[in-house]
Amino acid sequence: xxxxxxxIIVGVAVMxxxxxxxxxxxxxxxxPKNPVTLTVWHYYNGSQQEAFRSLVEEFNDTVGREKGIxxxxxxKGTVGELEEAVQDSLEKKxxxxxxxxxxxxxxxxxxxxxxxGGLANISQYITEDELSEYVDSYVEEGxxxxxxxxxxxxxxxxxxxxxxxxxxxxxxxxDTGASQExxxxxxxxxxxxxxxxxxxxxxxxxxxxxGKAFYGRDSMxxxxxxxxxxxxxxxxxxxxxxxxxxxxxxxxxxxxxNCYVPYIKGYFASFGSFRSDDVKTGDLIAYTGSTASAxxxxxxxxxxxxxxxxxYAVLPAPMLEGEESYVIQQxxxxxxxxxxxxxxxxxxxxxxxxxxxxxxxRFGCEAGYLPVKKDAVTKEKLDEVIETNKLHVSNKMYxxxxxxxxxxxxxxxxxxQSFSGASRARKLLEYSLSDKAAEDRQQVEEAxxxxxxxxxxCAPYLTDETFDAWYTEFDSALKAAVQ
Numbered sequence: 016x017x018x019x020x021x022x023i024i025v026g027v028a029v030m031x032x033x034x035x036x037x038x039x040x041x042x043x044x045x046x047p048k049n050p051v052t053l054t055v056w057h058y059y060n061g062s063q064q065e066a067f068r069s070l071v072e073e074f075n076d077t078v079g080r081e082k083g084i085x086x087x088x089x090x091k092g093t094v095g096e097l098e099e100a101v102q103d104s105l106e107k108k109x110x111x112x113x114x115x116x117x118x119x120x121x122x123x124x125x126x127x128x129x130x131x132g133g134l135a136n137i138s139q140y141i142t143e144d145e146l147s148e149y150v151d152s153y154v155e156e157g158x159x160x161x162x163x164x165x166x167x168x169x170x171x172x173x174x175x176x177x178x179x180x181x182x183x184x185x186x187x188x189x190d191t192g193a194s195q196e197x198x199x200x201x202x203x204x205x206x207x208x209x210x211x212x213x214x215x216x217x218x219x220x221x222x223x224x225x226g227k228a229f230y231g232r233d234s235m236x237x238x239x240x241x242x243x244x245x246x247x248x249x250x251x252x253x254x255x256x257x258x259x260x261x262x263x264x265x266x267x268x269x270x271x272x273n274c275y276v277p278y279i280k281g282y283f284a285s286f287g288s289f290r291s292d293d294v295k296t297g298d299l300i301a302y303t304g305s306t307a308s309a310x311x312x313x314x315x316x317x318x319x320x321x322x323x324x325x326x327y328a329v330l331p332a333p334m335l336e337g338e339e340s341y342v343i344q345q346x347x348x349x350x351x352x353x354x355x356x357x358x359x360x361x362x363x364x365x366x367x368x369x370x371x372x373x374x375x376x377r378f379g380c381e382a383g384y385l386p387v388k389k390d391a392v393t394k395e396k397l398d399e400v401i402e403t404n405k406l407h408v409s410n411k412m413y414x415x416x417x418x419x420x421x422x423x424x425x426x427x428x429x430x431x432q433s434f435s436g437a438s439r440a441r442k443l444l445e446y447s448l449s450d451k452a453a454e455d456r457q458q459v460e461e462a463x464x465x466x467x468x469x470x471x472x473c474a475p476y477l478t479d480e481t482f483d484a485w486y487t488e489f490d491s492a493l494k495a496a497v498q
Contacts, residue, residue, distance in 0.1 A: 171384035228284030307383030
């Protein structure tokens, strides 16, 4: 089936679509007297892992026992480690474990495994009516096979939000009159970041250029993908399996000016593995990250002067000025390995159960993910499940989820389509600009230490020639990555 860009308002069906090849309601294939044991591999850790394990145990003790399905779950550590383990199993490498019945997978990885014939067609085991209960774009993202069948089952999704150290923001805003309204746009954040840098720099008038960064972001790949989409372009346009790279130079320049430029000036920054780490050390006060990052936002900052408690604020992800209100759709689904019919059927029965509103919301409250069924993406349903199950949900996580839900009507979700080379292309988006900015910022800092003003130190990097040289290399590498 022809794949188009995915964009919907969260929880609201923008349009209905016909799911070709969906299975009709079929009889139970499993036997409670002869239960089938399934394995599922995932990358959840910490509270996410515990929440998922708890649900698996509940399934085994209830519906699983009734239907003769027993599920064993295993964390493979990181996303990368999970992908490596799956590939090793598929290739039957020496020492590799047997291929699991199910595993967590982003669309890029699922597409790669599908191309090797490793995934089951889920459409055989779920009806059109059942699929219509799920958010349309989440389901649509799972159609990665040439036969038009569903390959990725939506289990938990996320998008991006803005997290901020409210305590330091209030001190800054109180002194300068900075407005929180400026946090709604990328350009507004650039302006605020410059003002914040100058404000902190002025605190030590005897030291040149020691202002502090205001903002950072966790995913540069998302910045490119959604930044281009907001300008009316899909950076990767997929049509009948063929990929076209749309990296219009003027539009890429706009992204460069609102990221690279403030980065080398010291207004934006990245130090730790994630920007929540940089908030904790006091090196940033705001960042754009996944909804799942809310659980890692610190309760206090730790500096050389000691620890200080901070309050937080959750805001919608900032957008480029005057453009369409797209936000990123992300989060892995679960795929079913091609095997015996009874094992495929049993796997889908488990996935249906774990995505029922009550179970899905319980997991989302622990993991920072959005539920995948339409009737679950409401504040009323969220509150109902929390109250009924007496869940202990952190204020940060609750505010994060409700912020996304409350702003759903004004935001459209967008996810890139799958294609060969997608992982390579995304890696290039992640590191090409960020590595360039980090390297040049280092040179700027050395110039500042040598006595240059910030303007003098940055001047060699703020030229058309600098951008042109980077863009030429970026454009060539991106087009090569999708071949």
